[in-house]
Amino acid sequence: MSKLFSKENRQVFAAPLNLDNPILIQVLGICSALAVTAQLEPAIVMGLSVTVITAFSNVIISLIRKTIPNRIRIIIQLVVVAALVTIVSMILTAFAYDVSVQLSVYVGLIITNCILMGRLEAFAMMNGPWESFLDGIGNGLGYAYILVIVGAVRELLGSGTLLGFTIIPEGAYAAGYVNNGMMTMPAMALIILGCVIWVHRSINKEEKK
Amino acid sequence: MEHALSLFVRSIFVDNMIFASFLGMCSYLAVSKNVKTSFGLGVAVTFVLLVTVPVDYLLQTKVLAADGIFGTDLTYLSFILFIAVIAGITQLVEMVVERFSPTLYGALGIFLPLIAVNCAIMGASLFMQQRIEMDPNTSSQAIGSLGDAVVYALGAGIGWLLAIVALAAIREKMAYTDVPKPLRGLGITFITVGLMAMAFMCFSGLSL
Numbered sequence: 001m002s003k004l005f006s007k008e009n010r011q012v013f014a015a016p017l018n019l020d021n022p023i024l025i026q027v028l029g030i031c032s033a034l035a036v037t038a039q040l041e042p043a044i045v046m047g048l049s050v051t052v053i054t055a056f057s058n059v060i061i062s063l064i065r066k067t068i069p070n071r072i073r074i075i076i077q078l079v080v081v082a083a084l085v086t087i088v089s090m091i092l093t094a095f096a097y098d099v100s101v102q103l104s105v106y107v108g109l110i111i112t113n114c115i116l117m118g119r120l121e122a123f124a125m126m127n128g129p130w131e132s133f134l135d136g137i138g139n140g141l142g143y144a145y146i147l148v149i150v151g152a153v154r155e156l157l158g159s160g161t162l163l164g165f166t167i168i169p170e171g172a173y174a175a176g177y178v179n180n181g182m183m184t185m186p187a188m189a190l191i192i193l194g195c196v197i198w199v200h201r202s203i204n205k206e207e208k209k
Numbered sequence: 210m211e212h213a214l215s216l217f218v219r220s221i222f223v224d225n226m227i228f229a230s231f232l233g234m235c236s237y238l239a240v241s242k243n244v245k246t247s248f249g250l251g252v253a254v255t256f257v258l259l260v261t262v263p264v265d266y267l268l269q270t271k272v273l274a275a276d277g278i279f280g281t282d283l284t285y286l287s288f289i290l291f292i293a294v295i296a297g298i299t300q301l302v303e304m305v306v307e308r309f310s311p312t313l314y315g316a317l318g319i320f321l322p323l324i325a326v327n328c329a330i331m332g333a334s335l336f337m338q339q340r341i342e343m344d345p346n347t348s349s350q351a352i353g354s355l356g357d358a359v360v361y362a363l364g365a366g367i368g369w370l371l372a373i374v375a376l377a378a379i380r381e382k383m384a385y386t387d388v389p390k391p392l393r394g395l396g397i398t399f400i401t402v403g404l405m406a407m408a409f410m411c412f413s414g415l416s417l
Contacts, residue, residue, distance in 0.1 A: 027395060030234035031328040075296050082289040090285065105335040108288050112331040114235045186229060187406035194392075194399030201391035 013134040016142040022115045023146045023193075024200045029115040032106050033147055034189040040163050042102045043151030047144025049092070049107065053084045054116055054143075055136035060084075061124040062132035068125075077120045078111065085110045115143055150192050158183030212351075213360045219350065220364030226329045227372040227402070228409040230336075233329030237373055238398055247377035248370070249313045255366025257302055257324055258333055261295050262362035263355055265334040268294070269341065284338075291334045299324045333365045376402060 022028045036046045060080050068076050089107045092100040100107060110116070119139055124132040155161055157180050160168035168177065182188055226232045233254065240250050268290055275282040302324070307314045324330060337358055343351035352358050379401055388397050
């Protein structure tokens with residue numbers, strides 16, 4: 001057991017959460033991060049789906065990495081990912097229909113999410129299944145929590161709710177508080193993400209040098 | 210004809226790939242450092258779109274749909290099939306560019322093969338798949354024929370090209386400005402794109 005959770009493996013898991021975050025530092029997977037974050041619920045579902053798919057595609061590619069011819073590896077990786085995304089998409093349609101309608105094409109677009117291809121190329125092709133699994137989970141969660149932050153800010157300021165529950169008290173509206181409709185527009189997602197990056201870089205300024 | 214024109218204008222301005230649905234963001238942010246390279250990538254994306262969307266349209270209507278050649282609904286295979294078509298065609302484009310324009314090939318570098326995983330390409334095919342079911346009489350987004358699919362692909366590509374060239378021009382100027390240190394690079398780029406997206410919002414509701 002101690003070997004499974006050795007220092008290196010913990011590092012593999014923890015690095016993408018902060019210092020090597022897929023969205024903030026590596027700038028991967030931006031498209032879906034912006035498009036699904038108008039509300040908190042689709043953001044959480046999307047984050048979990050990406051985490052699961054990254055972890056399992058990492059494991060599968062890592063298991064068969066020695067048998068993949070180098071020239072056609074991209075196609076093989078894409079097919080593995082596409083198959084996993086098809087399964088996740090069907091599960092979402094069956095068990096969380098409302099959310100899957102909200103996510104619309106962005107579930108299918110997980111296939112072209114750069115985080116997946118980036119991790120497969122950079123990590124799973126060179127490491128064993130267990131390390132790849134941890135790396136996938138770490139990167140998926142690193143992606144998910146940024147989505148949750150952006151989603152929470154947009155839903156709270158845009159419609160005064162979180163996960164559909166009203167947070168802003170009635171009294172505030174009576175006193176003249178107005179929901180910022182701009183927050184639900186796509187443009188604000190970019191600006192909020194820009195601010196998150198700003199904060200993150202200010203905090204980590206010393207460590208990066 | 211009227212429908213095609215309306216679809217074309219809508220797909221450039223109103224349903225702009227970058228500003229309305231955030232597709233193709235990764236290469237959009239990474240390549241938009243100078244105008245010339247961005248223009249090259251924009252043209253490459255437009256070209257790949259022009260080929261893949263009509264091919265995927267034919268696959269969707271003739272092979273995967275319930276009244277296609279197999280007679281059963283195979284839509285669940287669409288992700289795998291579309292991505293295979295896109296990866297194949299990208300490979301082809303890469304070979305053509307390498308043969309006829311080595312300078313462009315050198316400038317695009319890694320990003321050419323990455324068009325295969327550019328969300329804009331896959332996204333356009335998936336939007337096309339959704340829009341087939343819309344009614345052309347009531348919605349100007351509907352794609353009812355192969356011609357519509359070509360028009361949509363061209364519009365989406367030009368919209369993407371327009372967006373990346375505009376951002377590259379802004380970033381070239383921004384190199385001379387004094388931006389707060391932690392905001393430099395990625396942060397300020399995001400905020401710029403956000404402001405551009407706001408400007409594009411005033412096109413919404415535009416119809417011909």
